[in-house]
Amino acid sequence: MNDPTPAGVVAPTPIRIFDTTLRDGEQSPGCSMTPQQKVVMARALAELGVDVIETGFPASSESDREAARLIARELRAPTLAVLSRCLPADIEASARALEIAANPRLHVFISTSPLHREHKLRMSKAQVLEATAACVAQARRHVDDVEFSTEDGTRTEREFLAEVIGAAIAAGATTINVPDTLGYTTPDEMRALFAFLIETVPGARGVVFSAHCHDDLGLAVANSLAAIEGGARQVECTVNGIGERAGNCAMEELVMALKVRGAWYGADTGIDTRRLVPTSQLLSRLVGMPVQRNKAVVGANAFAHESGIHQHGMLRHRGTYEIMHPEDVGWPDSKMVLGRHSGRAAFSHRLRALGYALEDAQLEQAFAGFKALCERQRVVEDRDLEALMHGDVNGEGFRLASMTVSDRGQRASAQVELSDPDGRRVAESALGDGPVDALFAALSAATDVELTLESYQVHSVGIGADARGEANLSVRCGDTAYEGTGTSRDVIEASALAWLDIANRALRARGKRNEERETREKLAALSH
Template structure:
């Protein structure tokens, strides 16, 4: 019989801490539902004491997302632990308090300004408090990678005695190499007297590009929970990528013989959802989920694959959720066919959702001949923003040429009232953005503008990602259309809709932003 590895996903907590990856509550819920469908064992839903919104997000995920265990992060402080307990209460016996304190000399001395004895005392008190509130408690020794082995053994033994059932050993700064990290996990499991009473977990950062390798070294030495994120999101260079961990174990079952419980066919769609919500594009050569992951250009490779796919493909595209067949849906297709295709893609639509999505599908089918699965995913994600729109694009006209400055004329519906404006810009997109931002308040500072083609061909939809900052708030949004200027306008408007206190400026019916 194969062994079992528990997958702890921290996309909604550590992943969201990536600069510019802040998500609103509804977006977090969408990702949490996708993670549960993917089959992750534990969803770290957030850091409840960080903000009221974070508390609400964790609380709603605990109440609305089934199957997975729901965890909240807490420093080793009574207020933090009480906050997590309250936030995860709707999850019942599926709730977990994840408490942590730093254990490396540099962290204890420079950050905590505490002695080793004080750190042990604080950790034990935190675990005991948490264990009195919930049945499942995880303890993390922050910066365990650079912690003294003897001290680490001491604190791990104490917190297990205090009631921790999961012990997390993080390589918080991505400093360790696989052989070092593997030895550390082995040492703890051998030297800590009560090690058999807890599951050992690892949380590896990717500062030196070793997060996945270090995680696997830990698994080889007895760790049975891996903390990871979709697309490897996370602080600085990110975390171990869930899709890579899972597919290594599946592809190399001959070596590991360990199951994860993940439905690997849902990996790509989950990856795309996270990318679209966070505004973090997936690099083309990213393992498993990158656009080129199963692409072959070399004549030698193409010849080999045509003769036998396994000559150059160690896993099938379908096994992770790529669909190599072209969509045959078009403008003559009906609701039933569209709904059936979404079911094949792992998406269930109710009647109301189907009506809205079908309308957008028909509009796209009138613009381009071939509809691909990627187009359907873009339609679905764009449709998810409908109910939160305060600003809607009614019309956009742009004139540009080689000699004349581009001019954009835009008509917006802002909370039911129509506003119009024109503006010149350095290019058609710049002109459109200036016209739109002349009509709404606040403007928001543009931090990122990126364009990707969703599919191939000159009639492909362009997907635009926009990142705006308004004070301390950073939001991401996407827009897609066969016209890249329209896609850009949609993305900007979607981002503006996410900013607080959105309303129309006091402007004349016509505004000339020149």
């Protein structure tokens, strides 16, 4: 096989990705998964190209034992690891869970910091050393691939940490993991610690050193990158950065940092980066934890541009405001979001893409209408632009005339009175599990529009007497996603206005589809 690296170019150092989404990630409050869900996620991790998948902690529950067995039965290519305390019974339970794995790894750990030794383990340094050697040797009798972790390693005395790691290597450990369990350390400290351990511990050059960083101070990815600079060749991370407390090192961020800044780090992974976004979205669906919009790489806003200055630069050359291509991580494309910060360049560009070629005077008039529309809704979609160009963006949709909401008794009730597009009054009432649920049900009955709520947020805009409530909705109407905003001194009324904003746009889209269908039917009739 030919060397793919051109002559004179140094090949990047391979970094193993050890994914602990199914173990440490699942320990994030509210993120537990069933064994079957873990199998689904494990498949996705294997397709992503993860080197090592940590499937669980068998001694902790029957669910973890079942998940480990199911995944081992199905996935034969990646290394499958399970976690175990340095306790003989834990190690035996882990070994049984790995019996059918094609590439098993037994991952044992013990706390090493003074605080943990005294208050958690109640063990002396000598006892920790003895347990380390005995349990690594026991694990090695079951499998050839043994990883050893020093819990709270970054808060452990350097000399003792080196002594414990030396004992683990002598007992047969093949991977040494030094966790920043509390997310306490800094990149400079992390880099120096790994360099010190690899330089001074006997046998260190013959094993793989690994970093496992938590994000309590927001430094998990930075500390993991620093560990690589110090000599680590494996990083333990999770999809979307989920995990205990503030989470773990986010895999997608680490992988893309190495990819984009490859010349600096001289390292890379075997991850298929095009699958990062689909894998992130799968996990979000499985555990019910949405990804924040401004999350690096996989957040909805990661490649979205609304500022007029940024949009103008992007239209000239995407490199002006993007350091990686959205397609490389699994997004279909960059998003030019039209809103109140957008300028004429992006507005004109989007109109041309929709087939509208305007003279300067027409463009100025349309742009003024666009800016007015931006004062009523945060995001202007293509369907809104088409309505603007056809002059019906301000058409008479449903308008709120009055509303009454009551939350007494077992269920809340709402009564609404609307003015329909023809000026007639429409009144409906409904019950719901809460005032907002009842309100939306009444509005749906009055407008004959079914919206599936995906996100609902309210917050205050302004200070003191000038403060107003703002409601933001994200919904689906059929296969179409919508976002709407409403503002009022009363947050319930603001919610109703946001709902009607979306409903009116959905009705305009429905009307346009009906017109297009009727046109097609007439043309078909004429052709016959």
